Amino acid sequence: DFNQQQTQLVMKLQDGVGRVTAVGDLKQSIFEFRGATCEQNYSIFLERFVDAQVEGKALGTMESLTTNYRSHKSIVDLSNILALETVDAKDAQLRRLLTPSAAVAGAPEVPVTVWESKSVHDEAAVISARIKEVLDKGDCTASDVAVISRCLNFGAYRPTGAIESALLRKGIPFVVRGGRSALKSRRMQLFMAAVRLIANPDDDIAADFCMSELVKNIGAVGMRKVHEQGAGRLGRTSLFDKMVLASTSPTLLPKNARAGLSAFLGDVDKWRRQMGQQTLAYIIKDIFVQYIFGVESESDEDKVGKPPAGAGADGVEDSVMDMCLAILDSLYETPELLAGEAAGTRDSPCTLAQLQAYSSHLCLLSTAAEDTGRLKKAATTQRARYEGAVVISTVHQAKGLEWKHVFVNHFIENMFPMGFRGVSKADKVREQLDRRVAEQNARAEALHFREESRLGYVAITRAKVGLYISVLEEYPMAWMARIFDSQCRASRFLPDIMCSDSQTGASKRRRA
Numbered sequence: 001d002f003n004q005q006q007t008q009l010v011m012k013l014q015d016g017v018g019r020v021t022a023v024g025d026l027k028q029s030i031f032e033f034r035g036a037t038c039e040q041n042y043s044i045f046l047e048r049f050v051d052a053q054v055e056g057k058a059l060g061t062m063e064s065l066t067t068n069y070r071s072h073k074s075i076v077d078l079s080n081i082l083a084l085e086t087v088d089a090k091d092a093q094l095r096r097l098l099t100p101s102a103a104v105a106g107a108p109e110v111p112v113t114v115w116e117s118k119s120v121h122d123e124a125a126v127i128s129a130r131i132k133e134v135l136d137k138g139d140c141t142a143s144d145v146a147v148i149s150r151c152l153n154f155g156a157y158r159p160t161g162a163i164e165s166a167l168l169r170k171g172i173p174f175v176v177r178g179g180r181s182a183l184k185s186r187r188m189q190l191f192m193a194a195v196r197l198i199a200n201p202d203d204d205i206a207a208d209f210c211m212s213e214l215v216k217n218i219g220a221v222g223m224r225k226v227h228e229q230g231a232g233r234l235g236r237t238s239l240f241d242k243m244v245l246a247s248t249s250p251t252l253l254p255k256n257a258r259a260g261l262s263a264f265l266g267d268v269d270k271w272r273r274q275m276g277q278q279t280l281a282y283i284i285k286d287i288f289v290q291y292i293f294g295v296e297s298e299s300d301e302d303k304v305g306k307p308p309a310g311a312g313a314d315g316v317e318d319s320v321m322d323m324c325l326a327i328l329d330s331l332y333e334t335p336e337l338l339a340g341e342a343a344g345t346r347d348s349p350c351t352l353a354q355l356q357a358y359s360s361h362l363c364l365l366s367t368a369a370e371d372t373g374r375l376k377k378a379a380t381t382q383r384a385r386y387e388g389a390v391v392i393s394t395v396h397q398a399k400g401l402e403w404k405h406v407f408v409n410h411f412i413e414n415m416f417p418m419g420f421r422g423v424s425k426a427d428k429v430r431e432q433l434d435r436r437v438a439e440q441n442a443r444a445e446a447l448h449f450r451e452e453s454r455l456g457y458v459a460i461t462r463a464k465v466g467l468y469i470s471v472l473e474e475y476p477m478a479w480m481a482r483i484f485d486s487q488c489r490a491s492r493f494l495p496d497i498m499c500s501d502s503q504t505g506a507s508k509r510r511r512a
Contacts, residue, residue, distance in 0.1 A: 003035035007044060020049060020060075026097050027086045028458050030396060032451045039087075039094060039447075046093055064099040070402050070464050073103040074112045079461050082493050085453035088446065113468045114498045120162045120410075120476045127407050128166035130468060134405055135172070135386050142173060143388030144404035148459045150416040152179030152394055157477050159410050160392050161319045165326040168365065171334055172386060178394030183366045187320045190214065191292050192362050198271050198283075199352070199359040201240040208239055214291050216260035222253050226261075267291075280350035280358060281328060288321045324362075331361050395455045398462050406463035409470045411491045414484040416459075417452030420445045449492075456493040469494065 001024075002010070014020045022045050029038030049060035068076050080100045087094045117123035131145055149159045161182050167174050175181075182188060190213055196206035211223055218226075229242040229252065246252050247262040267290055271283050331337055332346045342353035391403065410416055423431075423441045431438040460467055471490045475481045481488070490499045 001029055001031045001034075001036045001038065002041050004037050004040070007037070007041050011044075011048075020045075022049075026094065027083050027454055028399065028461075030399060030451065030454050030458055032447075039091075039450075042094055042097065046096075064097075066099050066101055068101045068103050068461075071103060071461060071467075072107045072465065073109045075460060075463055075467050076101050076103045078112055078467070078495075079457055081495055082453060082457050082460065085493065086450055086457060088450065108465070110465055112498075113466070114471065114494065115468075116471045116473050118473050120159075120472065121166075123409060123470050123472060124162035124166035127163055127409065127468070127470065128170050128172065131167070131172060131390060131405075131407070132170050134466065140404045141387040142390045145407075146391040146393055146398065146401075146403040146405070146462065147174075147407045147409060148393055148395055148398050148462060149409055150395060150418060150455065150459075152176065152392075154415065158182060158319065159415070159476070161323070163409065164392065165319075165323045167390060168323065168326040169329045169333075171330045173365075173389040174392050175389045176392045178397035181366075181392075182319065182323055185320060187292055188323070188366070191287060191320065191324060192359075192366065194287050194291065195284075195355070195359045195362060197240070198268055199356045201268070202238045204239040207243065210264070211239075211243060211261075215257075215264045217256040218253070218260055219257065222257045225252055275350050275352055275355065277349055279347060280354055281325060281346060283350060283355075284324055284328065285321070288318065288324075292320065293318065327362060327365060328358060331358055337361060395459045399458050402462055402464055404464050405466035405468070406460070407468045407470065408459050410472060410476070411469050411494060412472050412475075413489045413491060414480070416456065416491050417449055417493065419484060420448045453493060456491070469498075471499065 010020065024038075024042075026038055026042055029036060032038070046062070050058070050062045052059040068079075071079070083098055083100075087098060089095070115126060117126060127147065134140065134145060135142060147160060147163055152158065152160060160176075164174065164176075164182055190209075193206045193209040194214065196203050197210050201207070208223075211218060211226065226242050226246045227239070229246050229249075243261060244265060247258055247265055249258075252258075253261065271286070274283055328346070332344075335343075338344060338354065338357055340353070342351065342357040344351065344354055393401075408416070413419070423444070427437060427441060431441060460469075471494070472488055475484065475488050
């Protein structure tokens with residue numbers, strides 16, 4: 001993973017000595033985007049130390065470590081096939097490094113599972129169900145399972161969003177590495193603040209956040225006036241009570257700010273009065289319709305629902321709302337979390353105790369999904385259904401790690417591998433005038449897909465026992481079909497024999 005300058009530094013340090021030991025794996029060099037020049041590095045070391053002759057004797061030697069002590073034979077066999085794509089077929093020097101790996105003799109062999117899903121929601125349902133099945137067997141903890149994705153954000157689309165929701169519905173804890181969980185998105189934080197305020201109007205932190213982000217036309221000056229309302233004569237007054245006073249004062253705030261504050265407080269009062277009459281799911285959807293749908297998505301966030309004016313939330317596809325409803329489902333499926341006054345079902349009218357339990361559950365999951373990089377002790381409380389947490393990770397974050405069971409999602413062209421972004425329009429014109437430019441662009445494309453193949457190699461070799469690969473029949477988003485090929489195809493890194501007719505034209509086979 002050295003870049004060109006680091007390699008030159010090593011050459012300088014050993015100049016005149018010749019004592020250099022290099023350890024690495026060309027098939028797992030995945031940091032070209034950070035400046036790594038792995039192919040050039042290996043060529044230099046082979047040329048200067050392995051193949052060099054001094055007085056007719058070889059200057060150095062090369063040893064290949066071919067035994068894979070992690071994975072069983074099926075996974076190793078698939079990795080050996082994929083390894084052929086990691087090096088230029090015409091580069092005889094580097095092809096020497098592709099010594100096939102072999103599994104430890106006697107290691108239990110489990111078929112690599114490949115399946116196709118019609119949509120991302122079908123894929124998420126299969127993955128979450130299979131993870132639950134693995135965990136319920138009791139031979140591993142949640143920390144022994146990983147979902148590895150090529151990336152966590154693909155433009156405005158989140159490849160693991162549906163999986164996170166499906167895991168929440170089944171009560172399976174998870175942490176996210178290589179990016180931020182959807183539970184930490186701005187829109188989710190706004191929703192959580194609204195729920196906290198409805199559940200407890202004395203929550204000053206939630207009230208301040210809601211006033212800043214959800215109340216229209218108030219501004220920093222207006223907020224300061226609300227905070228200072230009644231200072232020195234009202235005693236200890238909650239911020240919510242100060243907001244109520246400010247909304248009725250004809251002189252404290254401008255008319256527009258007062259109207260925006262009154263509208264928000266009216267909605268909070270409405271939601272509190274609806275408890276005992278409406279379900280919690282209804283109140284959640286209404287919060288989204290009134291406020292969260294209107295919040296612009298961040299650049300790295302999922303699909304944002306935009307219902308027609310006056311319409312409700314039913315039928316609207318919004319990833320954050322789907323996750324909030326998934327958390328609600330997981331709450332009702334864990335009876336010990338809804339004991340006493342909070343007891344109830346999804347279809348029963350919401351009580352204050354239920355709303356408070358839901359608010360606490362939201363905050364707990366949001367905190368748990370944040371991976372701080374420190375090793376966490378396995379959960380041992382009576383409320384914990386599973387020990388540890390499933391890891392949702394990018395390939396880059398997964399390098400060097402291993403899990404008993406690994407799920408690779410969205411194993412399709414243009415997502416894994418990612419498509420080559422191509423050259424600039426200027427270079428396209430230059431290709432017509434200079435053949436060398438065309439050759440340079442072709443080399444850049446070939447280098448891109450060799451790097452992607454190494455990412456694929458790293459992803460599948462993280463698995464020790466179970467490797468599960470998911471292929472989609474349709475692109476997750478409509479715009480992908482317009483930009484990419486109209487037909488969604490299995491990844492080029494998947495052997496034809498493991499794909500269906502609709503993907504490659506090969507014989508149908510789901511397990512290999």
